[in-house]
Amino acid sequence: MSTQHPEVLALELYTAGDPGLDDAEVWSIEAHLETCEQCRQQQTGILARVDPSGADLLARVADGLDLQIAAGPPPAPAPARFAVRQRWAAWSLAPWTGMALGVLAAAWLLSRVSPGETSMVLLLAPVLPLLPVAGSWSRYADPAWELLAGSPRVGLWMLLRRTLAVLLVIIPALLLVSFMIGLAPALWLLPCLGLTLSTLALSEKLGVTNAAVGIWALWTVGVLLPSFWSADVPPVLSSSATPVWGALCLIAAAVVAIRARGYARL
Known part of the structure; x- marks a missing residue:
């Protein structure tokens, strides 16, 4: 507000x-x-x-x-925890977040079974948050979508709060799994933030779900599938790509800030 x-x-x-x-x-x-x-x-x-x-x-x-x-009687204030829950998260995010954590667990198991190949945790980490982000603002996933869409406080800030709530769950889980398999978080953290911000930047035109699904599909075709044929770390996840991911984060954040008003019509 x-x-x-x-x-x-x-x-x-x-x-x-x-x-x-x-x-x-x-x-x-x-x-x-x-x-x-x-x-x-x-x-x-x-x-x-x-x-x-x-x-x-x-x-x-x-x-x-x-x-x-x-x-009349004095109005009964709504519990603060209810307001926080509605602004920062929704029950509809739970299945999507659980799915992302399930994919992470499967990737960890694959890394334990085939430790010599490129880690599936590394390959999936940048796009894992996109699963719950896709459900953070969806007329099909959120039963209260129409109520929220008609409220005056809807828009970018609610989307950012729900995205942050997703990241606060997914990123610690990724850090834990990375520590368990000896994977450097620096390789996936910036790509993770870059793709999440890119999803938000595209959401103003495409919608949140369409943007998240589109980026996931592009990542699958451009990174996941080629990695099955090669044991090397993909160039986009190498340390030399860090400046590119940093620039992508800045550009996507700038687009979100410039187009802030448009998010009221998601």
Whole structure:
């Protein structure tokens, strides 16, 4: 939620119901008005100039609601843990995260069975987070998708929070398995972050699930399948590719920041 006050002109257009405001700006103003008394009073003054009769009606409705609220029982606050869970994760992410951890366990077993070949943990680590990320914002995977899609706080920040929640589960598991098989985390950590950020960058145009599935498919064709024919570490996962992955992370993060408003329409 933004703490920056909307511009006076934007607030005037919103109060007048001007169709020129895009959905993202309307939702941003609505979310801000929920918590900013100063802007609500400013909006009341704007309404008094634009439509005096509407301002009078609004004042009478507000007075009536104040009396009813004062006469009724105090509202019961929602548990903080519920708000945190809804913003940072969803129950629909559990199967996807479990699937990613299951794939990681299978890759670890294969590394133990065939220790001389290129580790499957290394090959799969960069794309493992994409499984739960694909389910972090999907109308098919999240039962509350329509409710969240219509809320004013939906958009990039919710997607980033849920992606971070995924990484906080997957990356420690990858670190543990890497330590168990003697694999250097530096080889897969930047590719993992690079592909995750690339998924978020493409999500604004393609959708989260389509972007994640597309990158997984490209990785399978370009890296996984060729690795079955060669015992060498793929060039994209060698130490010499680290600057390229670092640049990809920066570019993808910049695209996400520049296109932040578009994520309200995922």
